[in-house]
Amino acid sequence: MQYLVSVTDDTAGLATPDEMAAIDAFNDRLMAEGHWVFAGGLGAPSSATVIDNRGEEAMFTDGPFLESKAHLAGFWVMEAPDLEVALKLAAEGSKHCNRKVEVRPFL
């Protein structure tokens, strides 16, 4: 079972070197224990481009899809047998990256 652990940020800052080091160490552990699927940090929301290609031609719009106080700063995709394990890993992730996280199961 896979879970998306998304990291939300309400400050504008990128991860500090200390936070980065903690995240790296945590990622190593996720890999060693077989929980790691993928992880990544994202550029600022202002670097986003929105695309809508449902009509005749693709529309490109500058800026994030939704303006909001908190934004998605990065995420993990984790392999875990159940929510209990996923929540534990996510709680550690929150500590290491020093931000709030949200856990959602993949279908």
Add this chain to the structure above:
Amino acid sequence: MSLVDVQAAITQAHHEEWARAVASLTRRFGDLDIAEEAAAEAFAIAVERWPADGVPPNAGAWLTTTANRKAIDRIRRENHRDDKQKEAQLLYDDDPPGRLGVIDDERLRLIFTCCHPALAMETRVALTLRMVAGLTVPEIARAFLVQETTMGQRITRAKAKIKAARIPYRVPSAEDLPARVSGVLAVLFLVFNEGYLATGPGTDPVRHDLTAEAIRLTRLIRALMPDDGEVAGLLALMLLTQARRTARVSASGELVTLDEQDRGTWDAALIAEGHRLVRERLAARVAPGRYQILAAISAVHTSARDVRTTDWSQVVALYDQLVHLDPSPVIALNRAIAVAELDGPEVALAAIDRLEHKLAGYHAYHATRADLLRRLGRSQESRAAYDKAIELAGNTAETAYLTRRRGQLG
């Protein structure tokens, strides 16, 4: 067997077997929905057949067999067994039995799943009352004064989340157990308190259905986890509180405070059972948690013949212990009430005035202040505090009591 006896047998079977049936069906079919529906159908069939056929010798086995058959019928009827089997694996458990070293009754799995911290508190309460206590959705909706459809949706959403996010159906590991047990106890305490201090205009001041249900569930957990001190503590606290229930509201529907209660009407059997549990915990010589301390305070009150012979220094000492564990302003307020008896109202008033910024919206803060000011002869300030307390109180008996007290001020 008379019809009344059959109905009593059905009620008893419902109390004793509902949770077991739902728990074992969930384990077998891996789906709370199927388990709930099949158990409900089995009980409906019992209601229909037992009066004519008689109560089967082993009612529990009869119900489980009937429910199992109903669940299999439903799965066949839905005619997409592959999907169902795939879903069935979602609510899975992979523990070999007994691995955790805790008593692994299936009902415990059910309780821990319903009280999982990933569910909102109100959802945990609703789900526990439905799946473990076997209350119907309309009963739960009435108990919490919400629309039946709202309550139905809340329970449906919870079951869907458990399945989709894969909240496991198992007893937590030993290292997580204390925190998870305390989460379960919080759910039961909330149900009890809602029954004991029911809120809302037009509701009975004490909802015996809810207090009784909370006690029944706590007894069940106690039977499943007899060595847990906090479980014993919560059960003792509920019993010692429930013992005073008839003395607590007057015939005219007014709250009667501890000092004015007719202690002769207290339930001696419940008090004896509560005291026994408190003594058992004292003998264990393990540092007590909050429920054990609250139960001990209740034991001091229920050991005294009247308010004057109450060992107030013992009560204050217990509150000191509690403040240490839980430095919340509500605990500090309750401590101050005991301090008033030991050191006088002036000392207590000084202590609670320091809590104003945290408790200005809490009716009991103003009610306590009003009473202390009254005892100090400061009628005008007392009246203002009663006004505020009445404005904030939600319990009908409490409002009646506060209004009378305000009217008696000189």
